[in-house]
Amino acid sequence: xxxxxISETAPVKSPPVVRRPGRTAxxxxxxxALTATASEICLKVGASETAAxxxxxxxxxxSGLESKWVWFGIVLTILSFVAWIRAIRIIPLSLAxxxxxxxxxxxxxxxxWILGEAISPRRxxxxxxxxxxxxxxxxxxxxxxxxxxxxx
Amino acid sequence: MTALLIxxxxxxxxxxxxxxxxxxxKLEEFERGDPRRKQVKWIFASSILSMTISFFxxxxxxxxxxLSYLFPFQDLSVILIACCSAFFLxxxxxxxxxxxxxxxxxxxxLVSSS
Numbered sequence: 001x002x003x004x005x006i007s008e009t010a011p012v013k014s015p016p017v018v019r020r021p022g023r024t025a026x027x028x029x030x031x032x033a034l035t036a037t038a039s040e041i042c043l044k045v046g047a048s049e050t051a052a053x054x055x056x057x058x059x060x061x062x063s064g065l066e067s068k069w070v071w072f073g074i075v076l077t078i079l080s081f082v083a084w085i086r087a088i089r090i091i092p093l094s095l096a097x098x099x100x101x102x103x104x105x106x107x108x109x110x111x112x113w114i115l116g117e118a119i120s121p122r123r124x125x126x127x128x129x130x131x132x133x134x135x136x137x138x139x140x141x142x143x144x145x146x147x148x149x150x151x152x
Numbered sequence: 153m154t155a156l157l158i159x160x161x162x163x164x165x166x167x168x169x170x171x172x173x174x175x176x177x178k179l180e181e182f183e184r185g186d187p188r189r190k191q192v193k194w195i196f197a198s199s200i201l202s203m204t205i206s207f208f209x210x211x212x213x214x215x216x217x218x219l220s221y222l223f224p225f226q227d228l229s230v231i232l233i234a235c236c237s238a239f240f241l242x243x244x245x246x247x248x249x250x251x252x253x254x255x256x257x258x259x260x261x262l263v264s265s266s
């Protein structure tokens with residue numbers, strides 16, 4: 001029996017470039033939520049520090065710019081915004097914005113874990129509801145991810 | 153005055169997000185070199201302007217009010233954005249998504265008010 005000849009010059013196929021837009025969107029939302037949480041905490045600290053300094057257009061909170069915490073908050077907001085743009089280029093706004101509410105789980109958990117703040121039972125119920133809501137929308141999100149991954 | 157500022161911060165954040173998504177949609181729609189791509193810059197700039205106004209109004213409100221008082225109002229933006237995305241951007245709102253939005257909003261109100 002003759003074995004098929006193996007051509008030495010057979011073209012070597014490079015593995016296809018794996019692009020996972022669905023996963024990218026999910027990671028972008030997560031990054032955006034984490035930076036937004038940090039930013040919100042920095043802004044609150046900065047705003048409280050400078051609350052007494054408001055002279056010019058007090059309702060705009062411009063005196064907050066005197067605090068370094070507000071500037072940290074602004075940098076984090078920009079980072080969060082860049083990640084957010086990455087996400088909404090890929091998935092619908094209604095889905096992305098709803099998923100971004102994971103920030104309400106991160107914020108109290110972060111305060112509990114890092115700052116040792118107590119979480120009341122009512123707040124735990126709220127966190128659980130947000131998680132359930134996120135799990136409910138995880139299904140359409142996963143379906144959309146599959147569609148996006150198949151399309152490429 | 154506080155109520156007006158809360159409404160202003162809500163309207164500007166919703167408008168900003170919608171304009172940003174519109175800009176991203178147009179960016180995908182028009183190919184590189186298409187003259188219509190210029191309008192994307194303006195839509196993007198309007199979205200940044202709208203979100204900047206919302207940022208400073210919210211900062212001003214944070215100086216006067218507790219975060220826990222302010223958050224439930226800000227969370228109305230989830231419902232508003234979902235409705236406006238369906239209306240203006242023709243996005244499809246499935247029953248699953250609506251259920252998720254309502255659960256999350258209820259949860260966020262509980263988190264913020266406790």
